[in-house]
Amino acid sequence: MMPMEAPFSRIIGDAELPPLTPSPHIMGMPLSVPRYSVDDLDHFPDDGWKYELVDGVLLMTPGPGVPHEFVVERLYRALATELSPDAGARIFTRGSVQFGKFTRMEPDLLVIPGHYTPKSFWDDMRDWWLAVEVLSPSGRAYDMEIKRPAYLALGVAEVWLVDTVALAVQVWKSGAEIPETVTETLRWRPPGMDRDLVIDLAEVFQDFTDFDEPSPPTPPA
Amino acid sequence: MGMPLTIPRYTIEDLARFPDDGQRYELVEGMLIVTPAPGMVHEVVIHRLEMALGNFLDPAGSAYIVGRSEIEKGVRTHLEPDLLVIPSRYRLDTPWKRVGEWWLAVEVFSRSSVIYDREIKAGVYLKLGVAEVWLVDPREETIEVRRRGEEPRTVSDVLRWTPPNSERELSISLNDLFRDFLDRDFFDEE
Numbered sequence: 001m002m003p004m005e006a007p008f009s010r011i012i013g014d015a016e017l018p019p020l021t022p023s024p025h026i027m028g029m030p031l032s033v034p035r036y037s038v039d040d041l042d043h044f045p046d047d048g049w050k051y052e053l054v055d056g057v058l059l060m061t062p063g064p065g066v067p068h069e070f071v072v073e074r075l076y077r078a079l080a081t082e083l084s085p086d087a088g089a090r091i092f093t094r095g096s097v098q099f100g101k102f103t104r105m106e107p108d109l110l111v112i113p114g115h116y117t118p119k120s121f122w123d124d125m126r127d128w129w130l131a132v133e134v135l136s137p138s139g140r141a142y143d144m145e146i147k148r149p150a151y152l153a154l155g156v157a158e159v160w161l162v163d164t165v166a167l168a169v170q171v172w173k174s175g176a177e178i179p180e181t182v183t184e185t186l187r188w189r190p191p192g193m194d195r196d197l198v199i200d201l202a203e204v205f206q207d208f209t210d211f212d213e214p215s216p217p218t219p220p221a
Numbered sequence: 222m223g224m225p226l227t228i229p230r231y232t233i234e235d236l237a238r239f240p241d242d243g244q245r246y247e248l249v250e251g252m253l254i255v256t257p258a259p260g261m262v263h264e265v266v267i268h269r270l271e272m273a274l275g276n277f278l279d280p281a282g283s284a285y286i287v288g289r290s291e292i293e294k295g296v297r298t299h300l301e302p303d304l305l306v307i308p309s310r311y312r313l314d315t316p317w318k319r320v321g322e323w324w325l326a327v328e329v330f331s332r333s334s335v336i337y338d339r340e341i342k343a344g345v346y347l348k349l350g351v352a353e354v355w356l357v358d359p360r361e362e363t364i365e366v367r368r369r370g371e372e373p374r375t376v377s378d379v380l381r382w383t384p385p386n387s388e389r390e391l392s393i394s395l396n397d398l399f400r401d402f403l404d405r406d407f408f409d410e411e
Contacts, residue, residue: 103226
């Protein structure tokens with residue numbers, strides 16, 4: 001996996017030289033990245049892409065592919081089997097983790113305590129139990145490097161990063177410095193439950209072995 | 222309750238540890254922008270623009286047109302325009318980060334890049350000193366031309382461009398550029 005901390009104090013070996021000739025352009029204006037609010041997101045196109053914000057910074061990722069949805073569906077079923085509302089939890093595939101006006105993330109699966117009702121608002125919620133992200137090629141860097149730390153900083157108790165290439169789940173618990181990488185049996189004790197919830201990853205990743213083998217080209221009709 | 226959020230900021234050196242997986246990884250002041258590999262429409266439009274620019278610029282020898290290039294500023298800004306035109310006074314072994322004059326940067330929208338291109342990258346190019354930016358929209362069959370200090374203008378018939386220090390004008394017919402794009406259905410598959 002990629003290290004999570006960007007090195008900030010690196011010594012730069014090749015310091016910038018002045019341009020070859022004096023540039024005719026005005027240089028050195030500070031660059032800025034536009035900052036958006038959750039209200040702005042409502043004006044973005046409804047085009048199947050996922051638009052999220054972390055402290056105003058826009059993360060834009062394509063809609064999910066079939067492999068991604070298979071894994072989400074399998075995990076949902078595994079979780080939902082044991083996490084009925086009676087057990088004190090709710091599980092969403094289209095939930096939002098929202099905080100203030102500048103942060104809204106949409107995990108692939110979100111588990112919240114059962115005391116919320118259909119009249120609750122996303123930005124009322126503060127005690128998220130679990131956020132799951134199934135890594136995709138274009139969303140991978142955002143999930144691992146930006147959203148995962150943001151979930152934990154906001155107080156999400158646990159984050160799972162599901163890697164369908166490595167066939168593993170990285171489990172990040174609130175307060176832990178490093179993740180636990182699980183490849184066989186994923187165990188999770190939701191708050192208030194007296195036993196572990198057990199997920200067999202062989203079932204979750206069924207048919208994903210050798211997924212990266214290129215498929216043969218389609219001959220012309 | 223959680224801690225304040227911080228967005229990771231990266232340096233150009235950090236980009237080396239991102240996977241070589243076809244995604245485009247760029248940085249603006251350390252902020253990461255990831256866009257998926259483009260589709261065929263995108264590549265065809267770039268090819269046609271490159272041909273038009275090449276036919277116009279190559280005989281004079283005053284500029285290079287590059288398809289895979291980098292615009293870098295400091296250690297935290299690294300952008301990869303779809304096409305870039307730089308004056309040929311730069312030696313061919315000049316590292317990208319020593320290039321300080323850019324005549325034209327072109328971005329062709331794909332569904333994945335439109336917001337980043339229009340809202341973030343175009344403005345950054347101009348601030349860095351790129352003389353002109355074209356934002357090519359294959360769906361709308363238009364090109365938005367941006368120049369520093371000028372209102373953006375949208376061209377839908379003929380795009381005209383005069384390179385710096387030149388009196389010759391290039392004109393590109395958008396009908397030509399977007400020919401055979403009439404069947405819009407394929408955009409839905411993109």
